[in-house]
Amino acid sequence: MFLKFILPFTFILHITGAFAGDNITELKNIPEMSKVCGAEVTFIAPHEHRESNVNLSETVQINIAQYISKKTMYGAKMASNVQCQSLSGAKYTGSEQEWKSFFKSTGAALSQKGAKNLQLTITGTATKVYQGKLPNREYKFSGDFKEGSQVILNLAVLDLKSNTMYSISVSGGYKIESYIIKEFQRIVDSFTLH
Numbered sequence: 001m002f003l004k005f006i007l008p009f010t011f012i013l014h015i016t017g018a019f020a021g022d023n024i025t026e027l028k029n030i031p032e033m034s035k036v037c038g039a040e041v042t043f044i045a046p047h048e049h050r051e052s053n054v055n056l057s058e059t060v061q062i063n064i065a066q067y068i069s070k071k072t073m074y075g076a077k078m079a080s081n082v083q084c085q086s087l088s089g090a091k092y093t094g095s096e097q098e099w100k101s102f103f104k105s106t107g108a109a110l111s112q113k114g115a116k117n118l119q120l121t122i123t124g125t126a127t128k129v130y131q132g133k134l135p136n137r138e139y140k141f142s143g144d145f146k147e148g149s150q151v152i153l154n155l156a157v158l159d160l161k162s163n164t165m166y167s168i169s170v171s172g173g174y175k176i177e178s179y180i181i182k183e184f185q186r187i188v189d190s191f192t193l194h
Contacts, residue, residue: 033190034067037084037164042190043069044183045080060089073179077147078172080187086164094135094158102156103139110141110152118143129188130155142174149174153184159193166191 033042034049047069054062066083092098103120110118123129123138130136134157141152152171159166168191170184 034082036067036082036166037065037086038162038194039084039166040190040192040194041067041082041168041187043067043080043082044186045069045071047080057089060087062087073172073176076173076176078170078176078180078183080183081167081169081171082187082191083167084164085167086162088163091163092158092160092165094160099137102137106141110143114146115141115143116145129185130157130191132157132191132193134159134193147173151177151180153180155184155188155191157191157193166193 033040034047047067050064050066050068052064054064056062063086064083066081069080071078103122107118107120119142121140121142123140128136128138130138136155136157138155140154143150150171151174152169155166155168157166157168158164168184168188170180170187172180
């Protein structure tokens with residue numbers, strides 16, 4: 001029963017601070033490769049790095065590393081967020097029930113952040129950007145936030161061997177959706193596990 005809540009909890013942590021509405025300044029496109037919990041990803045703008053540990057119970061802990069890169073494009077804000085959540089004391093399962101709970105809690109967390117008219121679109125296999133072999137879900141949230149109408153493109157990759165969930169998202173205003181799509185494709189393509 002406890003494992004049903006692990007994936008939902010990780011996404012709530014993933015979206016914290018990842019909205020493009022945060023105050024940011026114009027940044028130059030400087031490729032910057034970062035190591036993220038045994039993986040590599042390349043950001044096009046400088047990023048912030050945060051780490052934390054959360055005790056989910058007396059025996060289960062989640063270790064979180066988050067990398068957030070923010071920039072302004074054509075007067076609109078865009079954020080790229082890469083996070084890994086390593087679990088100790090329990091195992092991710094990758095079950096369909098775990099993924100369903102993940103999406104349900106994700107929508108609830110976005111609603112708590114003020115999202116209205118929230119829509120979830122799961123990406124079909126033929127149109128996925130991520131071509132890796134690990135269990136994954138690619139999806140899009142759109143809705144109205146205090147910052148205005150936003151789109152959030154997401155990829156969650158579960159590495160059962162290292163018991164780590166990698167989350168990649170790019171968010172921003174609808175008026176720059178084509179740039180959000182390009183940045184999502186670019187950052188997902190740069191994601192490499194070792």
